[in-house]
Amino acid sequence: MNLTSLELRNFRNYQQVQLEFDPGVNLIVGDNAQGKTNLLEAISYLGCGKSFRAQKVSEMVRFGEEFAELKGTVFSQEREQTLRILLFSGSRPRQMFRNGSKKKSLEEISGVLPTVLFCPEDLLVLKTGAAQRRRFGDIALCQLRPNYDAALTEYNRILEQKSRILKDHFENPAILEILPEYNTRLCQVGALLISYRARFYEGLGKAAAKYHSQFSGGSETFTLEYKTVSTVQDPFAPVKTLTQELLDHLDRHYRAELETGQCLTGPHKDDFTVSLSGIDLKIYGSQGQTRTAAISLKLAQRELMGREWGEEPVLLLDDVLSELDPGRQDFVLNQIVSGQVFITCCEPGRFTKLGKTIEISKGKIV
Ligand code: ATP
Ligand code: MG
Numbered sequence: 001m002n003l004t005s006l007e008l009r010n011f012r013n014y015q016q017v018q019l020e021f022d023p024g025v026n027l028i029v030g031d032n033a034q035g036k037t038n039l040l041e042a043i044s045y046l047g048c049g050k051s052f053r054a055q056k057v058s059e060m061v062r063f064g065e066e067f068a069e070l071k072g073t074v075f076s077q078e079r080e081q082t083l084r085i086l087l088f089s090g091s092r093p094r095q096m097f098r099n100g101s102k103k104k105s106l107e108e109i110s111g112v113l114p115t116v117l118f119c120p121e122d123l124l125v126l127k128t129g130a131a132q133r134r135r136f137g138d139i140a141l142c143q144l145r146p147n148y149d150a151a152l153t154e155y156n157r158i159l160e161q162k163s164r165i166l167k168d169h170f171e172n173p174a175i176l177e178i179l180p181e182y183n184t185r186l187c188q189v190g191a192l193l194i195s196y197r198a199r200f201y202e203g204l205g206k207a208a209a210k211y212h213s214q215f216s217g218g219s220e221t222f223t224l225e226y227k228t229v230s231t232v233q234d235p236f237a238p239v240k241t242l243t244q245e246l247l248d249h250l251d252r253h254y255r256a257e258l259e260t261g262q263c264l265t266g267p268h269k270d271d272f273t274v275s276l277s278g279i280d281l282k283i284y285g286s287q288g289q290t291r292t293a294a295i296s297l298k299l300a301q302r303e304l305m306g307r308e309w310g311e312e313p314v315l316l317l318d319d320v321l322s323e324l325d326p327g328r329q330d331f332v333l334n335q336i337v338s339g340q341v342f343i344t345c346c347e348p349g350r351f352t353k354l355g356k357t358i359e360i361s362k363g364k365i366v
Contacts, residue, residue, distance in 0.1 A: 001076035001311040002340035003043060003113060009069040010062040011087075012038035013363035021340070022355035023075075027333065028344045030360035036344035039360070040117065040316045043342065046072045046083050047113035047314070049096065049106045061089040074113045076311065081112050114313040116302045118320060123294050126281050130271035137272065140301045141200050144308055148196045155189045158182060159263055166261045176258075183250050190267045191242035194228050198235035200304075201226035201272055207300035208293075212276075215292050215331045220276040222296060227271045287323050295320060299336065312339035321345045 002023040008014040013035045028036050037053070045051050045060070054060050061068040068087040073080060084097040096103045103109050125136050142149040162182045169176050205224030212222035228235055231249040232242060246266065250257075253265045274281045274293050281293055295317070306312030315336070320343070321329050332343060333352045343352070351357050359366040 001074060001113065001314070003046075003072055003074050003314060004080075005073045006043065006046075007069070007071040008039075008042055010065040011042050011068040011070055012060055012062060014038065014042075015062065015363060017363070017365060019358065019365065021342075023340055025333065025336065025341045025343065025352040025355035027350060027352045027355070027357045028342060028360060029348060029350060029357060030344075030346070030366075032346060034360045035363045036346075036360055037119075037318055038363075040318055040342060040344060042070050043072070043113075043314065044115045044117055044316060046070050046085060047115045048110050049085070052117055052119065057087050057094060058089045060087055065089065072113065076112045083109060083112055085109075111309075114305065114309070114311075115316055116298060116305065116313045117316040117318065118295060118298045119318045120320075122298065123291050123320075125297070126274055126285065126290055126294055130269070133271055134268075136297075137197065137200065137204075137270075140204070140304075141196060144200070144304060145196060148193070151189055151192045151196070155186070155193055155267070158186045158189060159266070159268055162186060163263055166257060166263065169258065170261065183247065186266065187243045187246035187250065188239075190246050191239045193267045194232060194235050194242050194246075194270075195239050197228070197267070197270065198226055203304055204297065204300050207303045208296040211296040211299045212293060214335060215296055215328055217327055220289070221278075222293060223275050223278075224297075225273050225275070227273060228267055229265060229269075288325060288328065291320065291323055292328055295332070302339070306339065315339065315341045317341065317343045319344055319346075321347065321350065 003021055004023075005021065006019045008017050028039060030036050041051055041053060041060070051060060066089050069084070070087075071082070071084045073082055075081075081099055082097075086095040088094065096109050098109050098112065122136075125132050138152060142152065162179070165175050165179055165182065201224060205222075208224060209222040212220065226235060229246060229249050231245045233245065235242070249265050257264050274297075276285065276289055276293065281290060285293065299315070302313050302315055317332065320332060322345075324332065329350075333350065334354055337354065
């Protein structure tokens, strides 16, 4: 699928633009603060009805204007389709249209133009804490598997209730009677999460390793390893086995959980590690290696989504080129051959052999 054209009116710093895109790579070049990220935001918003940077819808309406309009023509599901969204600066709710007819829910517009965004903050995912990596994995997996999404919501609900029991038992010891019931349920749903995650990370790791190898010219071997509760011997084991292993682990931490009043163990602490030729990236990775590995993960996520849906999501790469050496820049610009890609960069003189270059200055096309 690809976005063939986009029209913006009063969106962020764009008063009025009309853009035609290449089905391959679209390189968006311009100095700082000219509207490059705003353009990616518009594309992403049109595709999913959510902004990756605005807190409030009104932020996206050009200063001093009453409404913004985003209009895109998309070649998707083997036909031409249109998406149109109107945003208002006041309290008036937004309006969404698909192929000319007004839609109420996000589900009715999403699916036409799915996008995968890579922003500078994503570079940190392999360097920072486990919580960010879990979030990355969970968001991707929820998009891929609605049943996982439901299980995760259920897990978090039980976890919250269990937390309350662990906090309250100091004052109300009788409440501990219901704890085993919660633990059992938590382990059953937790086992399901592990089962999904094991398969997801296996697929993600394999695809990412392929990209990383192309990226680094074959000089580094990318390995992703999923980490879960230590009593789990094989995360691919039947859910029943996993449930028992999780229960065993909880048993061992029973005292500690009571004493600290906290849920200490479970898949809510899961993580994954990435190593390059056997060296842990989190500890030893260079800036460029960390960037390359993170981009490879994103490309892999997109590939899994494409396999699932039959069409690859549009890839939005914001500001990824700096700190990459010429070989790795060449990979981003000239070797991501599948699907449509938008790449923003500040450095003039960059170009792509796989599509077109669009230069932006003060919210206008040069
Ligand atoms: P950089 O290279 O620094 O990332 P960029 O080209 O990605 O720059 P954008 O983030 O797209 O820049 O923002 C460009 C400008 O848009 C900013 O200077 C910002 O002040 C302006 N802007 C943001 N929201 C609005 C709005 N609602 N109305 C008018 N201008 C806005
Ligand atoms: Mg930017």
